[in-house]
Amino acid sequence: GAGVSQSPSNKVTEKGKDVELRCDPISGHTALYWYRQSLGQGLEFLIYFQGNSAPDKSGLPSDRFSAERTGGSVSTLTIQRTQQEDSAVYLCASSPNRREKLFFGSGTQLSVL
Amino acid sequence: SQKIEQNSEALNIQEGKTATLTCNYTNYSPAYLQWYRQDPGRGPVFLLLIRENEKEKRKERLKVTFDTTLKQSLFHITASQPADSATYLCALELDTGRRALTFGSGTRLQVQP
Numbered sequence: 727g728a729g730v731s732q733s734p735s736n737k738v739t740e741k742g743k744d745v746e747l748r749c750d751p752i753s754g755h756t757a758l759y760w761y762r763q764s765l766g767q768g769l770e771f772l773i774y775f776q777g778n779s780a781p782d783k784s785g786l787p788s789d790r791f792s793a794e795r796t797g798g799s800v801s802t803l804t805i806q807r808t809q810q811e812d813s814a815v816y817l818c819a820s821s822p823n824r825r826e827k828l829f830f831g832s833g834t835q836l837s838v839l
Numbered sequence: 840s841q842k843i844e845q846n847s848e849a850l851n852i853q854e855g856k857t858a859t860l861t862c863n864y865t866n867y868s869p870a871y872l873q874w875y876r877q878d879p880g881r882g883p884v885f886l887l888l889i890r891e892n893e894k895e896k897r898k899e900r901l902k903v904t905f906d907t908t909l910k911q912s913l914f915h916i917t918a919s920q921p922a923d924s925a926t927y928l929c930a931l932e933l934d935t936g937r938r939a940l941t942f943g944s945g946t947r948l949q950v951q952p
Contacts, residue, residue: 730882759939768944769883769928782939817882825871825932828940830882 728752730831732818738837739808747803747834751820758801759819759828760793769817775801776824808838845929845943852919853951860914860946862929869931872905872912877926877945886927887914919950 731750739745751758760772771785775795786792790808795801805812815835819828844863852858862872871890875883889896889905889912896903902915916923926945933941 761942769942771939771941774939785939819882827873827885827888828875828883828930830884832882 730818730820730829732816732831732834734834735832736835736837738839740839741810742807744804744806745808745836747805747816747818747836749801749803749818749820749831751799751801751818752829753799755820755822755829756798757821757824757826757828758795759821760801760803761817761819762814763817763833764814772803772816805836808836810838812836813838843929843931843933843941843943845927845946847944847946849947849949851949851951854920856919858916858919858923858948858950860927860948862912862914862943864910864931864933867933868907868910869933872903872929872931873940874901874903874912874914875928875930875942877928883928883942916948919948921950921952924948924950 733748737745756777758775761769762772763769773786773793774782790806793803813836815833817830817833819830821828842865873888874886876886877883887896887898887903889903891907900917904913926947928942928945930940930942
């Protein structure tokens, strides 16, 4: 079956531009997570969606970052006015429910020049 | 502050030996803890989940222990193989205010043939 799909796999942008990263979770999974991983570093939590509950946005590093999840399925992470420090791999994961294992996508490598 | 600690130094062992990785956490008492494997350029892959009422869990050559008094989990790989070389991450819900899974920074394991 299909796993978690992320697009694009690579994104190069100029400082100051906006970018949108897409995540297609596994069908039926109610939980969806976004994490960020800088080179050689651990996973930094960004945002968490669980069913119809209000998302946990406590990990978003600034108001330039936002995310939405439409129809309880596809999610888009938007970064406005990108900065060089935003360069990282952005990982999406989904889970059948809270407190169950996460299935990760392969990530989007974002490079801000 | 609440945090997860994994040994940041790489663990180098000989093939056939048992690798033991440590995950320590502070303050909070999580209901469960998970371990993941991450290979370079890939998203993490789930390995094992252990709940607070379980002392030990096994899967093939893998064993996880969970000591809620010491606030520590140990991850063992017996009869290690070069193919086990990867970064291993532990993850848990860090506090009641954040329901999302928080990851440790990971420990890199290198198994020498």
